[in-house]
Structure formats: structure tokens, C-alpha cells
Amino acid sequence: MHSHLFRTALLLSACVPLLASACGGSDTNDPTPRPDQLTLTDAQVRSLDSTGRVIEQANPANGNIKSFVDSTLLVLTAGIVAKRLDVVTDVTTSPLYFVGIHRVVSQGNGSFSTWNVVGMDDPSHLTSIVEVGGYAPSAGATAPASVSEAIGGVATHAYFLTVGAGGVVTEWFANSGSASFASGPAGAPCPNFTATGGITCSLETMHVHFSASASSGTNGAGARQATVGADVDVPTMRLTYGF
Numbered sequence: 001m002h003s004h005l006f007r008t009a010l011l012l013s014a015c016v017p018l019l020a021s022a023c024g025g026s027d028t029n030d031p032t033p034r035p036d037q038l039t040l041t042d043a044q045v046r047s048l049d050s051t052g053r054v055i056e057q058a059n060p061a062n063g064n065i066k067s068f069v070d071s072t073l074l075v076l077t078a079g080i081v082a083k084r085l086d087v088v089t090d091v092t093t094s095p096l097y098f099v100g101i102h103r104v105v106s107q108g109n110g111s112f113s114t115w116n117v118v119g120m121d122d123p124s125h126l127t128s129i130v131e132v133g134g135y136a137p138s139a140g141a142t143a144p145a146s147v148s149e150a151i152g153g154v155a156t157h158a159y160f161l162t163v164g165a166g167g168v169v170t171e172w173f174a175n176s177g178s179a180s181f182a183s184g185p186a187g188a189p190c191p192n193f194t195a196t197g198g199i200t201c202s203l204e205t206m207h208v209h210f211s212a213s214a215s216s217g218t219n220g221a222g223a224r225q226a227t228v229g230a231d232v233d234v235p236t237m238r239l240t241y242g243f
Contacts, residue, residue, distance in 0.1 A: 034084060034095045037235075042078045044123040049074060051126045051163065058167030065169065068159070072118055072131065075101055079191025081235040087119060089226035091160045091172075092128035094121040100206035100236030102183050104143045111143040112136060115181040117208050117234050119226075129161040130226045132210045134181045148180035151212050158212030160224050172214035172224045179210035180231070186238050198242040206236040 038044075052069035059065045082097035089096070096119035103114045112135065119130040134156045136144035149155040151174050158174035183204055190201035209232065213225040 037081050037083045038097050038123065040076060040078055040080045040082060040099075040123060045076060045078050047124045048076060048120075048126060051167075054167040055163055055169055056167075059169060062169075064159075064171065068131070068161070072101060072116055075237065075239070077190060077192040077237075080237060082120065082123070083233075083235055085119065085228055085232055085234070087130065087226055087228050089130060089160075089224070091130055091162065091224050091226055092121050094128060096121055096128070096130060097123070098234050100204075100208070100234040102181075102204060102206060102236050102238045104238065104240045106141055106143060106241070111138045111141055113143040113145070113147070113183070115147070115183070115206065115208075117181075117206060117210075117236075127163050129163075130158075131161070132156070132158045132179050132208070132212060132226075134179055146180075146182035149178065151175070151177040151179055151210075158210065158214075158226070160214060160217070160226065170217050170219050170221050172217040172221065174212035174214045176215075177210065177212035177225075177227075179212065180208065182207040183236070183238070186240075190237050193237075200240050200242070202238045202240070204236045204238040206234045207231050208234055 052073040056066055056069055080099055082099040084095050085098050087096055098117055098119045101116045105112050114135050116131060116133040120126055121128040134147040136147035136155060138144050147155050151158050156179040158177060160172040162170045183206055186202040186204050188203050190203055193201040209228050209230055211227040215223050217224060
């Protein structure tokens with residue numbers, strides 16, 4: 001498993017046992033205008049779940065894929081909003097819709113936060129993903145509300161993925177760039193989320209910008225990059241873990 005990309009999943013499994021609008025290319029040939037945001041439907045969530053299972057089954061030895069599917073795609077619920085961002089990227093020429101996931105964990109010996117912002121081309125027929133994440137610990141009981149650091153260090157990572165026929169994937173792990181995350185206050189409860197095992201969910205706004213580059217990908221793929229140069233607001237699920 002890539003040491004930086006899935007630090008989030010590793011930390012949560014180790015520390016939280018209860019946890020069982022333009023792109024780099026042009027989309028001017030698309031005859032259907034793309035909205036500024038999407039509210040995920042039951043059908044789209046089921047499609048994301050199905051795609052996640054297909055790529056897991058097609059790549060059974062790939063721990064990166066399993067961690068990403070389990071910790072990101074399977075968390076999303078109907079009613080969550082994904083926002084189209086002006087991301088400059090060569091991962092895809094399609095518009096990308098982003099949603100955030102912010103995890104807040106407090107324990108007797110400290111606390112930490114993790115952030116993931118995930119861009120998807122089409123939740124109903126997922127073929128391209130840009131994911132950027134961050135991690136920040138605290139010795140106190142209040143988890144950090146922000147982090148900003150170079151990609152490839154201890155706290156931040158970026159990951160690009162494309163899905164081909166039969167669930168075959170190409171992956172890129174960014175090895176340069178930087179990312180910044182800051183969370184607004186918790187708001188209304190997440191729609192269609194069932195609180196279990198001490199995990200609750202509320203909506204918040206994540207403020208994020210990033211610039212990430214990968215020098216190469218799997219299957220002989222060349223370099224890819226993705227950039228959101230200035231702070232943008234991303235609709236976010238805030239998962240809080242209570243003990």
C-alpha cells in the first residue's frame with residue numbers, strides 16, 4: 001500500500017476500531033450543458049458502489065483500490081452535493097465534480113483530523129477520479145481544523161485514477177506539489193446517513209486548493225497533474241467518531 005496516499009485508511013484502522021468548471025482539456029463538444037453542482041441520487045450512489053466493487057474484484061491484490069473504495073466511495077450517501085470545480089488537469093477532459101470527506105477523531109491520548117476531496121467525472125458512469133488528502137494530529141482533545149503542506153510529506157497526498165473496461169485501472173501517485181485544507185463549522189446532519197458505532201455525520205464546507213503532479217502512472221502511463229490554484233469551497237461530509 002502506498003505509504004502516503006492511504007495514510008488516512010491506515011490511521012483509522014489502527015486508531016478507530018469501531019470503523020468496520022473547466023478541465024485541462026475542453027468539453028465544448030459535449031452537447032449537454034453540465035450543471036455547477038450535482039446532488040447525488042440513490043441511483044448514482046448505487047452506481048458508485050457497483051463501480052467500486054467491480055474495480056475491487058478486477059484488482060484483488062491492490063490494497064490501494066480497496067482502501068480508496070471502502071474509505072471514500074462507499075461513504076457517500078444520496079443527497080450529498082458534489083460541486084463542479086475549475087480544475088486544470090490532464091487526467092480527463094470531462095468536467096469533475098468534487099465532494100469532501102472530513103474525519104474528526106478524538107481519543108484519550110490525543111486527536112486528529114483527515115481530509116479527502118474527491119473529483120469524479122460522472123457518478124453514474126465513473127471513469128476518472130482526482131483525489132487529494134491531508135492529515136493533522138493534535139496532542140489535545142480538539143482535532144485540528146486545517147493543514148497545509150507539500151505533497152509527498154507526512155501530511156498530504158494526491159492520487160489519480162482512471163477506470164477502463166472490466167474494471168482495469170490506471171493509477172498515478174503524485175510525487176510533487178502541495179495541498180491546503182481548512183474546515184468550516186459543522187452544520188446540518190448528513191442526508192440519509194445512519195449513525196452507527198458512535199459515528200455521526202454533519203455537513204460542512206471545506207476550503208481547499210492544491211497543485212499535484214505525478215511523474216508516471218501504472219501500466220506505462222505518462223505524467224499527469226491536477227491543479228486548483230486558489231481556495232474553493234467544497235461541500236463536505238464531516239464524520240465524527242465518538243468513544
